[in-house]
Amino acid sequence: MKENHTKRILKKLLFFLPILLMLVIVNFAVDPSNSFRTSDFERQLADWINNGYNIEGIYDFDERIFQEFCIEKFKERKEVIVLGSSRGIQINQEMFFGKTFFNNCVSGASLEDLMAVYNIYDRCNLNPDIIILSIDPWMFNKNNDQTRWMSISDEYWQLKNKMGFKTALFKKILFNKTVFKIKKYSNVFSISHFQHSIHILLEYKGLEYKKNIIKTLNSNGETNFKISDGRISYGPHITKKTQDEIKKGVLYEIAKKNYFGLNNFKKFNPRLKNDFEKFIEYLESKNVKVVILLFPYHPIYYKSIENNPNLNLVPETEIYLKKFAEENSIDIYGSYNPNIYDLNDSDFYDEMHLKKENIPSIFKD
Amino acid sequence: MLFNSYQFFIFFPLVVFFYFIIPYKYRWIFLLIASYYFYMSWNPAYIILIILSTLIDYFAGIMMGKTAEIKSRRKYLILSLIANLGLLFTFKYFNFFNDTMRHIFTYMNFNYQIPHSNLLLPVGISFYTFQTLSYTIDVYKGGREPEKHLGYFALYVSFFPQLVAGPIERSTRLLPQFYEKYDVDYDRITDGLKLMMWGLFKKVVIADRVSALVNTVYNNPSDFTGIPLIIATIFFAFQIYCDFSGYSDIAIGGAQVLGFKLMDNFNRPYFSKSIDEFWKRWHISLSTWFRDYLYITLGGNRVSIPRWYLNLFLTFLISGLWHGVNWTFIIWGALNGFYLLFSIWTKHIRHSFNEIIGLNKRPGLHKYIKVGITFFLTCIAWVIFRANSIQDAFYIFSHIITGTWDLILSLIHKEWMNAKFLLTGQGLGMGNRDFILSLISIGIMEYIHLIQRHGRIRHMLKNKPVLFRWFLYFLIVLMILFFGVFNKSQFIYFQF
Numbered sequence: 100m101k102e103n104h105t106k107r108i109l110k111k112l113l114f115f116l117p118i119l120l121m122l123v124i125v126n127f128a129v130d131p132s133n134s135f136r137t138s139d140f141e142r143q144l145a146d147w148i149n150n151g152y153n154i155e156g157i158y159d160f161d162e163r164i165f166q167e168f169c170i171e172k173f174k175e176r177k178e179v180i181v182l183g184s185s186r187g188i189q190i191n192q193e194m195f196f197g198k199t200f201f202n203n204c205v206s207g208a209s210l211e212d213l214m215a216v217y218n219i220y221d222r223c224n225l226n227p228d229i230i231i232l233s234i235d236p237w238m239f240n241k242n243n244d245q246t247r248w249m250s251i252s253d254e255y256w257q258l259k260n261k262m263g264f265k266t267a268l269f270k271k272i273l274f275n276k277t278v279f280k281i282k283k284y285s286n287v288f289s290i291s292h293f294q295h296s297i298h299i300l301l302e303y304k305g306l307e308y309k310k311n312i313i314k315t316l317n318s319n320g321e322t323n324f325k326i327s328d329g330r331i332s333y334g335p336h337i338t339k340k341t342q343d344e345i346k347k348g349v350l351y352e353i354a355k356k357n358y359f360g361l362n363n364f365k366k367f368n369p370r371l372k373n374d375f376e377k378f379i380e381y382l383e384s385k386n387v388k389v390v391i392l393l394f395p396y397h398p399i400y401y402k403s404i405e406n407n408p409n410l411n412l413v414p415e416t417e418i419y420l421k422k423f424a425e426e427n428s429i430d431i432y433g434s435y436n437p438n439i440y441d442l443n444d445s446d447f448y449d450e451m452h453l454k455k456e457n458i459p460s461i462f463k464d
Numbered sequence: 465m466l467f468n469s470y471q472f473f474i475f476f477p478l479v480v481f482f483y484f485i486i487p488y489k490y491r492w493i494f495l496l497i498a499s500y501y502f503y504m505s506w507n508p509a510y511i512i513l514i515i516l517s518t519l520i521d522y523f524a525g526i527m528m529g530k531t532a533e534i535k536s537r538r539k540y541l542i543l544s545l546i547a548n549l550g551l552l553f554t555f556k557y558f559n560f561f562n563d564t565m566r567h568i569f570t571y572m573n574f575n576y577q578i579p580h581s582n583l584l585l586p587v588g589i590s591f592y593t594f595q596t597l598s599y600t601i602d603v604y605k606g607g608r609e610p611e612k613h614l615g616y617f618a619l620y621v622s623f624f625p626q627l628v629a630g631p632i633e634r635s636t637r638l639l640p641q642f643y644e645k646y647d648v649d650y651d652r653i654t655d656g657l658k659l660m661m662w663g664l665f666k667k668v669v670i671a672d673r674v675s676a677l678v679n680t681v682y683n684n685p686s687d688f689t690g691i692p693l694i695i696a697t698i699f700f701a702f703q704i705y706c707d708f709s710g711y712s713d714i715a716i717g718g719a720q721v722l723g724f725k726l727m728d729n730f731n732r733p734y735f736s737k738s739i740d741e742f743w744k745r746w747h748i749s750l751s752t753w754f755r756d757y758l759y760i761t762l763g764g765n766r767v768s769i770p771r772w773y774l775n776l777f778l779t780f781l782i783s784g785l786w787h788g789v790n791w792t793f794i795i796w797g798a799l800n801g802f803y804l805l806f807s808i809w810t811k812h813i814r815h816s817f818n819e820i821i822g823l824n825k826r827p828g829l830h831k832y833i834k835v836g837i838t839f840f841l842t843c844i845a846w847v848i849f850r851a852n853s854i855q856d857a858f859y860i861f862s863h864i865i866t867g868t869w870d871l872i873l874s875l876i877h878k879e880w881m882n883a884k885f886l887l888t889g890q891g892l893g894m895g896n897r898d899f900i901l902s903l904i905s906i907g908i909m910e911y912i913h914l915i916q917r918h919g920r921i922r923h924m925l926k927n928k929p930v931l932f933r934w935f936l937y938f939l940i941v942l943m944i945l946f947f948g949v950f951n952k953s954q955f956i957y958f959q960f
Contacts, residue, residue: 103650104647104648104649104650104653105648108648108650108654111654114934115941118938118941118945122945285470288470289470290944290945290948290950291950293945294945294946294950297946347893350680350683350684350687350893351680351893353680353683353684354675354677354678354679354680354683354893355676355679365584403683
């Protein structure tokens with residue numbers, strides 16, 4: 100009797116198998132986060148960039164592996180580089196006229212990303228003269244949910260080793276890469292991926308969107324561009340938003356309580372703080388000049404951060420960084436607080452990203 | 465882990481699988497470990513609080529069972545009360561009372577030194593402390609014998625489907641069930657799964673979708689006036705219902721899969737014809753807890769009339785305080801208490817009025833009017849519940865009226881741009897598609913509630929053709945798949 104019940108239940112659950120298959124097949128075929136491709140795609144993008152081309156129609160790809168392929172194949176040493184998140188990804192060659200430059204910022208960068216990408220330079224003996232570190236407050240939050248660094252986790256652990264941390268290198272790398280792979284491949288069951296995939300299929304009427312990525316010498320158009328100096332040039336869907344649309348978007352993010360990387364930011368993680376300080380020490384030992392850059396938030400977004408008792412570590416992160424910079428004679432520019440620079444709604448693309456033309460204003464002091 | 469998370473989608477089937485293959489006598493151990501693991505996924509350290517509460521109340525129960533002397537039994541009851549309410553006060557209420565005292569002392573120009581506490585609020589503390597208190601109070605009153613099996617008692621306190629947000633179960637209902645043996649039963653398990661699916665639909669398709677609009681408006685009410693405030697309030701009424709009843713459905717369905725029967729926590733509350741009826745249909749496990757352990761203890765209605773009124777009012781006031789540490793919750797509780805008292809005071813007047821206007825002769829119309837008025841009054845109370853401050857609540861009340869009047873004037877004078885602005889403000893945080901989807905899914909839910917007045921929908925479905933049933937199951941699953949909001953949103957009642 101018991102077996103009959105179990106068999107009946109399992110048989111009935113099998114009726115839902117077509118739905119599960121649909122989920123898996125759509126996620127695999129559309130693959131909006133490029134979880135199931137090989138790295139050949141990133142390798143090709145890196146080749147285009149290193150040959151002086153820009154990339155039109157750029158969408159989701161593994162930015163970390165892309166950085167690795169780019170740096171390994173650089174034709175010349177870069178005198179100035181930028182490491183950070185998408186908030187720094189618009190810093191460009193024109194701001195450093197006369198110097199060779201590359202922007203190595205990656206979306207949602209955690210501190211591990213900065214260290215991992217730097218290690219690629221270090222092991223390739225391509226240490227720059229100046230590194231601009233765009234530091235975001237979530238880099239000190241162990242609950243920031245950022246795990247994309249794990250695709251180049253070996254770089255991070257190698258740098259930690261070089262910095263003097265005793266660590267079981269092989270085990271850590273294997274663990275991180277395994278966790279990363281599990282997270283990547285589990286996307287095949289992800290409902291949010293499925294919804295994104297359906298959205299792509301409806302918008303592009305099929306899988307044609309993947310053919311829209313081309314190498315070009317143009318630097319702007321209808322989509323986002325990855326420029327040969329490593330920065331992103333946003334398309335009109337971002338740059339031409341009205342102030343109303345931007346404000347709506349910001350209010351929406353606040354309504355969703357979506358403070359990127361800042362959930363459960365209850366304390367400075369000691370390991371991350373130590374990593375940061377030792378990282379700076381290591382850079383200085385390599386005669387690299389460090390410049391710390393803090394990007395402001397949208398005024399309404401920052402006000403909601405200030406008023407949220409769960410996010411009081413954001414201004415405290417700034418205080419800590421400024422104090423650290425002063426004690427170690429490091430140049431530091433910018434602030435998370437937009438009011439210091441009289442920035443308003445129209446100076447931002449969204450809640451976190453300053454418009455390209457306003458970036459010089461935060462260097463002015 | 466949240467019920468609408470991938471971790472739970474993996475955790476629950478694994479628990480069910482191993483639960484049914486483990487021999488009966490070891491199942492409680494497995495369930496207890498699973499329940500502790502479930503709780504520790506929030507914050508591992510706070511398992512200590514549950515274990516502490518468990519041990520104190522188990523001890524208190526055993527000691528009360530050893531003596532019939534009221535004085536001795538009372539001291540163990542007091543121990544349990546102090547321990548559980550002490551935990552609740554320390555982690556939940558300390559800062560609220562501390563800040564209030566600070567304001568008073570500052571106002572009187574006195575120095576106030578007691579610092580703010582940085583203790584995090586443990587998830588579910590308001591629920592499991594009340595659950596264990598109900599046990600010790602029942603043992604004290606002689607309503608049940610003390611539970612001798614520590615393991616079963618620990619499981620009663622920490623049973624994962626209802627640990628973090630109820631239903632708040634009574635020991636007389638849940639504890640005996642741990643002694644029963646449950647096998648795989650097709651009807652029971654499939655019914656439980658259907659209930660879980662329905663709860664998930666309410667949570668991810670309705671509650672999490674409308675929350676974007678509610679949060680946009682309620683977090684910045686001064687950006688809106690009139691209709692948006694009304695829409696946000698009505699949406700909040702459905703958000704909190706779908707969020708909380710969705711959680712309860714998943715909890716009850718999940719427990720049912722394992723063989724356990726938990727109490728119903730919601731019974732179509734927005735079809736209530738009075739506030740009194742609303743509180744018999746909304747968060748039933750909490751309202752009955754307050755009725756049995758506070759209201760009746762205070763004397764209930766077996767006292768003088770003024771004292772009865774006071775008992776009612778106090779019960780609702782404290783219920784408001786249970787819900788949160790903000791004056792808005794206390795005022796919300798008081799308002800509900802006032803509603804109840806007002807309905808008692810005006811019962812005869814209303815009956816006479818209905819007779820005069822002939823409403824008593826039209827029971828159908830009368831019923832709809834009563835449902836409408838009850839929903840309206842509930843929504844007024846929800847404004848206070850959801851508002852971030854009393855000032856925001858006042859703003860919303862005043863601007864619902866003035867804004868709606870301005871809109872009417874704009875429409876009369878054909879000032880379309882102004883009318884559009886008054887309707888949508890700076891944007892309601894929700895696109896047209898999501899707005900329409902919200903309305904459709906709320907409509908589907910309420911239609912199902914309408915049908916439910918004839919009986920449990922799951923039983924009614926059994927009599928329908930198999931194709932029709934499977935069409936409905938697939939429809940719900942596909943709606944969850946295509947329209948569910950999956951971005952790590954917590955359940956509202958977790959903050960309690």
